[in-house]
Amino acid sequence: MHIYCLxxxxxxxxxxxxxxxxxxxxxSLRLTTRDIPDYDKLMRYRLGILRRExxxxxxxxxxxxxxxxxxxxxxxxxxxxxxxxxxxxSDTFYExxxxxxxxxxxxxxxxxxxxxxxAGFISGYTLRQxxxxxxxVKALQSIGFEVRAVGDSYNDLSMLKAADRGxxxxxxxxxxxxxRSLPVAYDYKKLMKLFLAD
Amino acid sequence: MHIYCLxxxxxxxxxxxxxxxxxxxxxSLRLTTRDIPDYDKLMRYRLGILRRExxxxxxxxxxxxxxxxxxxxxxxxxxxxxxxxxxxxSDTFYExxxxxxxxxxxxxxxxxxxxxxxAGFISGYTLRQxxxxxxxVKALQSIGFEVRAVGDSYNDLSMLKAADRGxxxxxxxxxxxxxRSLPVAYDYKKLMKLFLAD
Numbered sequence: 001m002h003i004y005c006l007x008x009x010x011x012x013x014x015x016x017x018x019x020x021x022x023x024x025x026x027x028s029l030r031l032t033t034r035d036i037p038d039y040d041k042l043m044r045y046r047l048g049i050l051r052r053e054x055x056x057x058x059x060x061x062x063x064x065x066x067x068x069x070x071x072x073x074x075x076x077x078x079x080x081x082x083x084x085x086x087x088x089x090s091d092t093f094y095e096x097x098x099x100x101x102x103x104x105x106x107x108x109x110x111x112x113x114x115x116x117x118x119a120g121f122i123s124g125y126t127l128r129q130x131x132x133x134x135x136x137v138k139a140l141q142s143i144g145f146e147v148r149a150v151g152d153s154y155n156d157l158s159m160l161k162a163a164d165r166g167x168x169x170x171x172x173x174x175x176x177x178x179x180r181s182l183p184v185a186y187d188y189k190k191l192m193k194l195f196l197a198d
Numbered sequence: 199m200h201i202y203c204l205x206x207x208x209x210x211x212x213x214x215x216x217x218x219x220x221x222x223x224x225x226s227l228r229l230t231t232r233d234i235p236d237y238d239k240l241m242r243y244r245l246g247i248l249r250r251e252x253x254x255x256x257x258x259x260x261x262x263x264x265x266x267x268x269x270x271x272x273x274x275x276x277x278x279x280x281x282x283x284x285x286x287x288s289d290t291f292y293e294x295x296x297x298x299x300x301x302x303x304x305x306x307x308x309x310x311x312x313x314x315x316x317a318g319f320i321s322g323y324t325l326r327q328x329x330x331x332x333x334x335v336k337a338l339q340s341i342g343f344e345v346r347a348v349g350d351s352y353n354d355l356s357m358l359k360a361a362d363r364g365x366x367x368x369x370x371x372x373x374x375x376x377x378r379s380l381p382v383a384y385d386y387k388k389l390m391k392l393f394l395a396d
Contacts, residue, residue: 142333143334
């Protein structure tokens with residue numbers, strides 16, 4: 001029995017921090033895990049900028065609510081969910097992602113959560129666990145599933161390598177170069193084919 | 199972070215084997231895990247009847263395709279999926295359940311699969327694992343989730359007891375009597391309240 005695990009940003013949605021960066025015209029918020037692989041370092045950096053710029057959680061949610069899934073993403077996920085169980089494994093936060101999940105028919109999402117202070121500023125975050133994507137794959141394998149996973153970024157590599165089949169989707173050149181053993185898809189048709197092949 | 203685990207039949211759908219029993223007018227197919235707690239024994243009994251009556255998988259799927267979720271179930275699940283990740287943990291089979299999952303917007307379903315022979319008769323089944331509901335709860339806890347689970351039958355008890363919060367939904371008297379420590383809901387409003395309470 002198969003289960004499909006999907007990274008969220010870059011696979012089904014655009015990078016949400018880039019959307020936020022553009023909306024608030026803050027180039028400094030454009031960095032992602034593609035640029036800074038150390039997620040905690042990246043998050044501290046982002047939260048520092050938000051506080052300095054006086055941007056609250058509600059302001060970010062307002063931007064994210066208007067984010068559209070990548071073209072074809074909703075239809076791809078809809079079809080995949082007929083083929084078998086699918087779970088989104090993401091390093092994002094429920095507080096960010098939920099406003100846009102409606103457009104994907106509320107798939108099952110495993111991610112993290114934010115802390116806010118009384119004034120509504122993001123004061124920190126709670127990781128469900130360290131290396132959560134890989135551990136979710138291992139947990140699903142431990143209950144009898146064969147895991148097929150897709151991701152595009154540094155923070156997906158341990159998940160893709162733990163999966164029974166890991167697929168790169170639109171990866172940057174730097175990741176492609178150092179992970180030649182992983183199959184690559186540049187569109188949903190190819191991704192579906194790689195996911196469903198025996 | 200919470201995750202919601204739901205039994206399928208009796209919680210969101212009517213008992214599918216009872217629907218099949220009624221459609222084919224076979225009283226002998228009306229038994230469920232409420233009646234025979236040993237699932238393998240129950241399944242061998244059912245598959246024997248199907249073969250004797252010359253009922254193929256496609257015939258059963260035709261019946262199940264017309265099954266309607268319990269009144270209010272689709273709206274309940276839709277709302278719950280906004281609150282957090284929800285996974286259906288069921289002892290049914292993908293081949294049975296998928297034709298009716300559309301009506302529930304394809305929630306994530308962990309269940310089992312059927313084997314068929316060349317003629318299209320169900321020849322056996324593959325359990326993803328033994329005691330799969332409880333093990334799924336433990337696996338989700340192991341990756342940092344607090345699990346809130348609901349079920350109605352014998353085959354749910356180990357899942358409900360493993361969960362951080364286990365709720366009985368419309369249980370038969372026999373289960374109620376011997377499981378006084380579990381909170382009970384008789385409608386979705388109460389179930390939602392029990393699921394979402396701190």
